[in-house]
Amino acid sequence: MSKNLLVLGIESSCDETGVALVETRHEGVPVLLADALYSQIEMHQAYGGVVPELASRDHIRRVLPLARQVLDAAGRGLGEVDVVAYTRGPGLAGALLVGAGVACALGASLGKPVLGMHHLEGHLLSPFLSADPPQFPFVALLVSGGHTQLMRVDGVGRYEMLGETIDDAAGEAFDKSAKLMGLGYPGGPALARLAEQGDGAAFKLPRPLLHSGNLDFSFSGLKTAVLTQAKKLGDALDAPGVSGASGASAKADLAASTQAAIVEVLVKKSLMALKQTGLKRLVVAGGVGANRLLREQLNGACERQGVRVHYPELHLCTDNGAMIAMAAAMRLQAGMQEASEVYAFDVKPRWPLDAINLAPTLSRSA
Ligand code: KG4
Ligand code: ZN
Numbered sequence: 001m002s003k004n005l006l007v008l009g010i011e012s013s014c015d016e017t018g019v020a021l022v023e024t025r026h027e028g029v030p031v032l033l034a035d036a037l038y039s040q041i042e043m044h045q046a047y048g049g050v051v052p053e054l055a056s057r058d059h060i061r062r063v064l065p066l067a068r069q070v071l072d073a074a075g076r077g078l079g080e081v082d083v084v085a086y087t088r089g090p091g092l093a094g095a096l097l098v099g100a101g102v103a104c105a106l107g108a109s110l111g112k113p114v115l116g117m118h119h120l121e122g123h124l125l126s127p128f129l130s131a132d133p134p135q136f137p138f139v140a141l142l143v144s145g146g147h148t149q150l151m152r153v154d155g156v157g158r159y160e161m162l163g164e165t166i167d168d169a170a171g172e173a174f175d176k177s178a179k180l181m182g183l184g185y186p187g188g189p190a191l192a193r194l195a196e197q198g199d200g201a202a203f204k205l206p207r208p209l210l211h212s213g214n215l216d217f218s219f220s221g222l223k224t225a226v227l228t229q230a231k232k233l234g235d236a237l238d239a240p241g242v243s244g245a246s247g248a249s250a251k252a253d254l255a256a257s258t259q260a261a262i263v264e265v266l267v268k269k270s271l272m273a274l275k276q277t278g279l280k281r282l283v284v285a286g287g288v289g290a291n292r293l294l295r296e297q298l299n300g301a302c303e304r305q306g307v308r309v310h311y312p313e314l315h316l317c318t319d320n321g322a323m324i325a326m327a328a329a330m331r332l333q334a335g336m337q338e339a340s341e342v343y344a345f346d347v348k349p350r351w352p353l354d355a356i357n358l359a360p361t362l363s364r365s366a
Pocket of ligand 1 (some may be wrong): 097122143144145146171172174175186187188189192286287288289290291292317318319
């Protein structure tokens with residue numbers, strides 16, 4: 001690639017509107033120049049979860065002002081943008097259509113090409129936005145609200161699925177358990193906060209598929225066990241905890257026990273994936289990657305195995321535009337893909353990550 005490319009990235013797959021500007025470099029990792037995010041959390045809180053139609057309408061309101069903000073922050077003009085990248089899927093159809101529509105309209109009006117990106121590839125490559133980017137190959141633990149996957153990553157566009165959830169995702173297990181405990185939306189961070197006060201050993205909860213011998217996950221049984229436990233406790237949920245931890249309620253103990261179960265499965269399966277592949281590098285991405293206990297336990301376990309762990313910066317664990325701009329810039333820089341000057345667009349609400357592989361021989365091995 002002869003000239004550095006300025007890539008504008010737009011993320012609108014769920015409840016966050018993200019826009020960012022990334023520039024490719026002749027050598028090395030592309031550089032983030034500016035990013036901006038608008039979270040719709042407050043708007044959806046009243047409904048206890050994401051309302052897709054409200055999400056789409058709010059993306060429409062936010063996306064252009066955020067693009068302006070990002071260009072101003074980087075001191076660049078819209079006319080300088082070389083490629084407009086957007087999240088094509090997976091995600092909420094209406095929300096995706098907003099980002100895709102705006103990106104293609106911008107591209108058409110500027111006479112610049114567009115690139116539809118895979119949201120999970122954005123998460124997967126988000127640690128490259130950190131000051132200490134990983135090197136290929138690595139094992140990736142992708143833990144978001146909708147996905148839980150272990151992948152072998154040999155390069156940009158070379159993703160091999162090692163294992164994934166057969167039902168709920170890890171983020172979903174956090175969110176649904178939090179809802180059962182009346183912790184509202186978004187449940188993951190709320191449950192994690194309450195868990196800080198509780199005792200993770202207070203309740204014996206299942207560790208589904210821990211000894212299955214493969215790298216698949218299952219979290220729906222855990223949610224049922226949490227429900228059964230919460231029902232059994234009834235009003236006692238708010239009483240002092242069964243563990244006797246100072247001042248902690250039974251609810252805090254249940255939150256801590258739920259978190260401990262999810263984290264233990266994620267850590268053990270990640271170690272299994274590292275052992276199976278013989279790789280010594282782990283990348284953790286997606287919203288659940290922000291979880292403090294998960295980071296602590298992965299760090300400890302990996303240190304003992306001589307494995308280096310990379311995370312995205314904390315604020316880039318959840319959805320953002322920077323990861324979309326970065327993934328697009330890396331694809332372009334690696335010569336893997338060309339941006340298109342066809343502005344007709346579609347979105348892919350369901351879209352497996354290995355469908356975008358450049359090496360068709362890669363296949364599921366576990
Ligand atoms: O990657 P993300 O922002 O969106 C999707 O692509 O799904 O992930 C959101 C998920 C939610 O399930 C949220 O509850 C969870 O990440 N999450 C957390 C934490 N922060 C976000 N789960 C546990 N602990 C956290 N600190
Ligand atoms: Zn996401």
